[in-house]
Each structure stands twice: as structure tokens, then as C-alpha cells.
Amino acid sequence: MTNQIKQTGDGSDTLVSETFNQPYHSLGGAVAESRIVYFESTGLNERLTSTDSGHINIMEIGFGSGLNLVLLLDYLENSPSDKKIAFCSVEAYPIAPETVSEINFGDQLSHIDYRALLTNIFSNPKPGWNKIEITTNVTLHLFVGMFDELTNPNELDFDFVMHDPFSPDSNPAGWTPDLFGKLAGWSSMNAMLSTYSAATSARAAMAVGGWKIARAPGALGKREMTVASKNGENLSHLKRVNEQRLIERYENEEFR
Numbered sequence: 001m002t003n004q005i006k007q008t009g010d011g012s013d014t015l016v017s018e019t020f021n022q023p024y025h026s027l028g029g030a031v032a033e034s035r036i037v038y039f040e041s042t043g044l045n046e047r048l049t050s051t052d053s054g055h056i057n058i059m060e061i062g063f064g065s066g067l068n069l070v071l072l073l074d075y076l077e078n079s080p081s082d083k084k085i086a087f088c089s090v091e092a093y094p095i096a097p098e099t100v101s102e103i104n105f106g107d108q109l110s111h112i113d114y115r116a117l118l119t120n121i122f123s124n125p126k127p128g129w130n131k132i133e134i135t136t137n138v139t140l141h142l143f144v145g146m147f148d149e150l151t152n153p154n155e156l157d158f159d160f161v162m163h164d165p166f167s168p169d170s171n172p173a174g175w176t177p178d179l180f181g182k183l184a185g186w187s188s189m190n191a192m193l194s195t196y197s198a199a200t201s202a203r204a205a206m207a208v209g210g211w212k213i214a215r216a217p218g219a220l221g222k223r224e225m226t227v228a229s230k231n232g233e234n235l236s237h238l239k240r241v242n243e244q245r246l247i248e249r250y251e252n253e254e255f256r
């Protein structure tokens with residue numbers, strides 16, 4: 001897969017996939033968008049910087065450039081207490097170490113060694129699960145394979161799901177009821193899932209997979225994004241969607 005590096009509106013780089021004909025992040029700001037969609041919308045930023053210690057298990061769908069892992073490390077730099085983090089992710093098309101060694105996520109990150117870190121991660125990934133100790137508290141479990149082959153390493157109970165494939169139109173394998181159902185089965189009742197997409201077909205697949213769904217304000221001028229949880233009470237601060245109606249529409253094959 002060929003990728004070009006492109007600077008975005010907040011000064012951070014993203015990649016543009018020729019295969020999927022899409023940027024990995026919003027061209028308005030890769031770092032700014034990722035912080036809003038994958039950390040602030042679910043409260044993960046607050047969990048990471050709280051005084052609580054304990055374990056946090058995260059599953060990301062689409063490792064891409066590794067920006068979400070880098071941002072996680074950045075939040076932990078400002079954390080007053082130790083937390084044990086399992087960061088799991090899946091990627092079928094790992095990027096070339098030469099590409100990642102040139103990427104620049106801008107000057108807002110306190111974790112400055114990300115190029116060396118990512119070059120190491122991408123230097124020799126083998127098919128299946130790769131386990132890499134990033135720090136004494138953070139372990140990366142990277143599954144090199146397709147979304148539909150994904151398994152759950154160590155039978156973890158996930159607290160957060162970062163759902164980040166390309167868009168439903170261009171990357172439908174990332175938005176199936178099967179995948180959302182698998183993620184629901186591996187997640188705790190209070191787990192929070194978030195994604196930049198507000199597509200009705202994506203929400204329908206989530207609903208069929210067992211998630212309760214809410215609309216959240218989108219990042220960087222986008223009207224909406226989506227936040228989900230198995231327990232609807234976790235979404236009470238947001239505007240809910242009617243999951244039953246979405247399931248009916250899915251069963252009526254409205255999204256085929």
C-alpha cells in the first residue's frame with residue numbers, strides 16, 4: 001500500500017492512502033481530530049490523567065500511523081498515577097518504517113520519541129499478534145491481519161474501543177455487524193466506543209452488533225460523530241438514536 005505524508009491544518013502530519021483514496025485523519029488537523037474523537041468524546045483523556053491507578057484495556061480498529069498510541073503516551077506523561085494499559089490494535093497494511101521515520105505530529109506532543117518508537121514497531125511486524133512493551137506500564141498488542149480475522153489477545157475485557165477504519169463506503173469490512181458484535185462481546189458493560197463516522201449504515205451495524213448509540217458533536221466543524229456503549233446510561237449526556245428502528249432498517253436490507 002502506498003502512502004503519502006501530508007501536513008494537516010493543526011501542523012500535524014497524516015498519511016494519504018492511495019489504495020483507499022483517503023487521508024488517515026481529517027485534513028483540518030490529525031492530532032486535533034484524534035484527541036476529540038478518541039479521547040475527549042469518551043472520557044478516556046480524563047481516565048488517563050486521573051489520580052486512579054488500575055488497568056485500562058483499549059481496542060483500536062485500524063492502527064494506521066500509530067497516532068492514537070502516541071497520543072495515549074502523551075496523556076500519560078501528564079498522569080499523576082501509574083496505570084497499566086493494554087493497547088490492542090489491528091492493521092492489515094503496516095506502513096513502511098521509512099515513511100514513519102519522516103512523519104511529524106507537530107509540536108504539541110510532550111512524548112518526543114515517537115519516530116523511534118514507531119520505526120521500531122513497523123520494522124518487523126509479523127502476521128498475527130505482536131506484543132511490544134512500550135513502557136513499564138503500556139503494552140502494545142498489534143494484530144497484523146484483517147479486521148474479520150481479529151481475535152482477543154489474553155481474553156481482555158475492553159474499556160474503550162477506538163473505531164477508526166476508513167469510511168464505511170470505501171472500507172466496508174470495518175463496519176460490519178459481525179465486527180461490532182465481536183467488539184461488544186469483548187467489552188465491559190461500561191465500555192465506551194467512539195468513531196468519527198455519523199453514517200446511518202455504520203450506526204445500524206453497531207446496533208445489530210449490540211451497542212447503544214448516541215450522536216456527539218463532530219470534530220473540527222463536522223456536525224456529528226458517534227459514541228456507543230453497551231449500557232445506555234453511559235450515554236445519558238448525549239442525544240440517543242433509536243437502535244430498534246436501525247435494526248429493523250438493517251433487517252429490511254436498506255443498507256445493502
Ligand SMILES: C[S@@+](CC[C@H](N)C(=O)[O-])C[C@H]1O[C@@H](n2cnc3c(N)ncnc32)[C@H](O)[C@@H]1O
Pocket residue numbers: 023024025034060061062063064065066067068090091092093094145146147148164165166171173174
Ligand atoms: C483511518 S486509518 C487508521 C488511522 C489510525 N488510527 C491512526 O491514528 O493513524 C484506517 C486503517 O485501517 C487499515 N485497514 C483498512 N482495511 C483493513 C482491513 N480489512 N483489515 C485490517 N486493517 C485494515 C488501513 O490500512 C488503515 O491503516
